[in-house]
Amino acid sequence: MSNETKAPGQIVTILLGIVVLVVVGIWLLAKLATSGFDVNAEVMSKEAVAARLKPIGESVASDAPPGMRTGQQVYSGICISCHGAGLAGAPKFGDAGAWAPRVAQGWDTLVKHALEGFNAMPAKGGAADLSDDELKRAVAYMGNAAGGQFTEPPVGGAEGAAAADPAVVGKKVYASVCMACHDSGAAGAPKFGDKAAWAPRLAKGLDGLVASATKGLNAMPAKGGYSGSDAEFKAAVEYLTNAAK
Ligand code: HEC
Ligand code: HEC
Structure with a gap:
């Protein structure tokens, strides 16, 4: 599992990537040189160039979980x-x-057109993975930046609440990690639902279970x-224990 040695195919791919970047860079410079843009104008900023090169509809580059992105994050992504x-x-x-x-x-017409x-x-905007609330936040963000008086639907509203519901979060964490041992009872793990x-x-x-499971216990890793996060882990413990009550 080492990244140190790259197959010749990978090196060729990387070199090709560099060549493409250089060509695109030269093309952009040539375009700017002939388009009469002020070289100091905002168009020259790295972010603006990156945004223009980005394929339309690519997922939002942001750490916020899906459904929780702010208008500004959606706009700039x-x-x-x-x-x-x-x-x-x-x-x-x-x-x-x-x-x-x-x-x-x-508001209603703007949102309808954006949707x-x-x-x-x-x-x-070509990004099918945007939730409706995320899209509305972006509409409000753009509208307000140009004199509108809209209210961005709050992050953590109806959609956010579902995403933050401990039962939902706990189930997700359980399915991603804990089930590896707790589904089968591997290594002596108490099985899911086994009262x-x-x-x-x-x-x-x-709280006692969360504390011991956070530290780790025999074959149960920390x-x-x-x-x-600790809150997500706690939600998973709750999910596991609720199923055995
Ligand atoms: C591929 C280019 C493109 C992308 C990406 C894009 N828009 Fe637009 N948008 C347009 C164009 C073009 C118009 C003007 C359409 C017209 O009036 O004919 C427009 C108009 C709008 C309007 C005004 C609609 C109206 O009723 O006048 C809103 C609101 C809007 N866009 C929101 C968004 C939001 C939010 C996003 C990001 C999630 C986004 N757009 C992404 C091209 C784009
Ligand atoms: C590598 C296997 C493994 C994984 C993965 C694992 N567990 Fe465990 N878990 C165990 C074992 C084994 C025990 C029993 C330890 C003992 O009592 O000796 C245990 C016990 C527990 C206990 C009871 C602790 C106590 O004090 O009795 C809880 C709660 C728990 N695990 C929660 C979780 C959660 C939540 C996850 C996922 C985030 C998880 N475990 C992932 C193996 C695992």
């Missing part, structure tokens, strides 16, 4: 590729003149080997 520079007739970010007649249509698409505006095996452990109470 997706919408910026057209709305940043005003490509294809897209109303430019922060351009109050371009946005005023659109904002005047009202379903509108002329050269693709549905959800007899869990009864003496449940006597420790949830946190079961889970690398996520």
